[in-house]
Amino acid sequence: DQQVKQNSPSLSVQEGRISILNCDYTNSMFDYFLWYKKYPAEGPTFLISISSIKDKNEDGRFTVFLNKSAKHLSLHIVPSQPGDSAVYFCAALKFTGNQFYFGTGTSLTVIP
Amino acid sequence: DAGVTQSPTHLIKTRGQQVTLRCSPKSGHDTVSWYQQALGQGPQFIFQYYEEEERQRGNFPDRFSGHQFPNYSSELNVNALLLGDSALYLCASSLGLSGEKLFFGSGTQLSVL
Numbered sequence: 001d002q003q004v005k006q007n008s009p010s011l012s013v014q015e016g017r018i019s020i021l022n023c024d025y026t027n028s029m030f031d032y033f034l035w036y037k038k039y040p041a042e043g044p045t046f047l048i049s050i051s052s053i054k055d056k057n058e059d060g061r062f063t064v065f066l067n068k069s070a071k072h073l074s075l076h077i078v079p080s081q082p083g084d085s086a087v088y089f090c091a092a093l094k095f096t097g098n099q100f101y102f103g104t105g106t107s108l109t110v111i112p
Numbered sequence: 113d114a115g116v117t118q119s120p121t122h123l124i125k126t127r128g129q130q131v132t133l134r135c136s137p138k139s140g141h142d143t144v145s146w147y148q149q150a151l152g153q154g155p156q157f158i159f160q161y162y163e164e165e166e167r168q169r170g171n172f173p174d175r176f177s178g179h180q181f182p183n184y185s186s187e188l189n190v191n192a193l194l195l196g197d198s199a200l201y202l203c204a205s206s207l208g209l210s211g212e213k214l215f216f217g218s219g220t221q222l223s224v225l
Contacts, residue, residue, distance in 0.1 A: 004154070006154075032212055034212075034213070036216075041218065042218050043116070043202055043204075043216030043217050043218045043219050044155070044202070044216045045216070046213050046214070046215070049212065049213065089154050089155070091154075093212065095210055097168060098160065098167070098168060098209050098210055098211070099157050099160070099168055099170065100145075100155075100157060100214060101157070102147075102154035102155045102156070103154050104152065104153055104154045105153075105154055
């Protein structure tokens with residue numbers, strides 16, 4: 001049972017515009033949410049995270065929004081740059097059990 | 113500061129064989145988790161090791177086993193390989209059982225023929 005879902009396999013955005021990547025989850029007991037970025041032939045690298053008690057976290061060009069009532073989070077990248085082209089994974093964590101659940105990923109292409 | 117290192121980077125095996133993958137965690141980390149990433153899927157949790165013991169396990173059969181050594185490095189063993197075991201195997205390290213952030217290695221690409 002997929003507890004974390006990314007329903008958009010791919011997204012294309014013009015350089016300089018906003019990229020919005022979406023993620024839905026089913027388990028209301030998740031404590032923490034993270035976004036990872038993955039380039040080909042590399043492991044995922046941590047990008048940004050948010051605690052379940054917050055609704056927004058910002059780090060430079062990256063902002064993550066959490067809507068607990070909708071069980072939805074999104075990653076905003078502004079402005080998008082060609083180097084942002086990668087696969088982005090949403091992940092959720094329950095502190096009890098300490099198991100990370102990953103979505104299937106969204107491949108972002110930023111067009112110069 | 114060395115990150116998470118995995119070996120080998122690529123591996124080709126045939127059905128029924130056994131394979132061992134290796135991982136050294138990021139310096140200062142004591143917890144190692146293993147993930148399987150099939151093509152087009154997200155990483156799926158296999159198990160987690162802390163203090164040389166398996167602490168958590170995902171929905172994987174007993175053919176998947178592991179070990180953690182006193183220096184925190186870890187091995188993933190898969191017996192009786194199936195074609196469906198072909199995937200990228202990712203090792204991730206963290207600090208403590210409740211680490212909020214995983215640091216991943218580049219993975220081992222396993223192909224089972």
